[in-house]
Amino acid sequence: VSTMIFKRGLNFPKIRVIISASAGLSAATVIQILGRGERIDDSKKYTRYEDFMDSGHYLKKHSNARIKEIKLQQLKVTMHV
Numbered sequence: 001v002s003t004m005i006f007k008r009g010l011n012f013p014k015i016r017v018i019i020s021a022s023a024g025l026s027a028a029t030v031i032q033i034l035g036r037g038e039r040i041d042d043s044k045k046y047t048r049y050e051d052f053m054d055s056g057h058y059l060k061k062h063s064n065a066r067i068k069e070i071k072l073q074q075l076k077v078t079m080h081v
Contacts, residue, residue, distance in 0.1 A: 010036075011036075011039055012036055012039065013039035013040060013041040014041050014043060014044065015036055015037055015039070015047060016037075016044050016047055016048065017047070017048045017049075017050070018033060018034075018036060018037050018047065018048070018049045018050070019050045019051075020033055020049070020050065020051045020052070021051075021052050023052070023054055023059050023062055023063070024062060024066070025061075025062040025065050025066075027065070027069045030066050030069045030070060031069065031073065033049070034049060034070070034073060034075070037049060049070075049075075051063070051066055051067075051070075053067075053079075
């Protein structure tokens with residue numbers, strides 16, 4: 001799904017990979033998107049969530065806020081450069 005329309009109100013229990021390239025700051029949006037992957041299905045063991053780290057002055061603050069929120073949800077965070 002290449003849209004943010006799945007952010008609220010839809011269930012995709014078989015979803016295995018979520019790639020977020022929205023560069024948003026909202027903690028609620030991060031939680032909503034992560035929630036799509038937490039849906040239970042016997043065909044999967046986990047869901048992979050990928051996010052892009054912005055390095056610019058303005059958007060780096062947004063990226064750091066998203067990482068902080070993901071860690072608050074007690075999810076494993078792996079950084080790739």
